Amino acid sequence: MPISSETIESRKAALVAAARVLIREKGGASFSMRELALKAGVSTATPYNLISTKANLLTLVLEQEFREFRGEMAPLAKLGGLERLLNTIDLLCSHYASDQKFYFGLFKSAGTIDESSMALVMLEGGRALFGDMVRAAIAEEDEGGGFAAALVTGVLLRTMRATVEAWYVSGWSVARFHDEMAFAVRVVMMANYRGPVAESLRRELTVLQERLEKHASAEPFAGALASG
Structure with a gap:
């Protein structure tokens, strides 16, 4: 039957x-x-x-992750442009930190089970998730200094992935992970702005830099791994 x-x-x-x-x-x-x-x-x-195959299984796990995170993002839909993008990435950090064992295991799996196919799923899912937000954030620049949204999205996703991997490898605290991600994302996005938005991001980066210096002092072992 x-x-x-x-x-x-x-x-x-x-x-x-x-x-x-x-x-x-x-x-x-x-x-x-x-x-x-x-x-x-x-x-x-x-x-x-x-x-x-196990690669197909992990692809299904990743697809479920993207669907669930979209649901978590829903309350941020009322925000616009850069504010929505930065808040979404902060939410993503909290999402990862809520179940570190699972997400560390998932990232480890990506390096052992048909990495190319998993990387493609993550990249395509990331573009679908963040592409429109990046485009809207760049459109807020009044002086027309923004770069192509597709290129910026690609750089942003690679930067985010590298930061998550550094957290996994280096053993940062959750607080440091949040601040490292916030700093990295703002550095990427600041290149698209002139005037007040750029100045606002620069002020935020200064505050984050001070916090990261404190993290590095408090977590010397993690800091050594990250810089090695």
């Missing part, structure tokens, strides 16, 4: 939920499809029949 589409989707959801638990428990994707099936409460053949 054929399996209904509802049953298939239910089992896929169970596999994705189980994968999240295992990534958190194991600090990565070093689990077998058999372990996944047992955790999800399905037959050992189900992961192969419905998902096929």
Whole structure:
């Protein structure tokens, strides 16, 4: 008897939920499809029949992440331009910090399971998430000094990914991670502005620089790793 589409989707959801638990428990994707099936409460053949590979499984996990974060972003829709972009990135930092074991495991998985396909999913998802916000933020520049939104979005996403990876590798505190990300994002975006907006960003960067210097003094081991 054929399996209904509802049953298939239910089992896929169970596999994705189980994968999240295992990534958190194991600090990565070093689990077998058999372990996944047992955790999800399905037959050992189900992961192969419905998902096929671990790379496909992790892609589903990432896609779920983007959907859920879009829901978290909803209250920020009333904000405009640069303010919305900066608040969204701050929210993203809090989102990652809320479940560090899972997100560290997910980033570790990206380096071990078909990294190119996962990187593509992350890049495309990031562009869909941030592209319009970057475009709106640049459009706020009255003097026309902004660069092409697509290029800025690409630089911003690479900068954000590098900052998350540095947090994972260097063992920064959550407070330092927030400040490192805030500093990096403002440096990228400031190149698009002249006048009052640029001055406002520069003042914020000065404050963040002072905080980062304090973090580096308080976290010498992490600071040494980050600069090495």
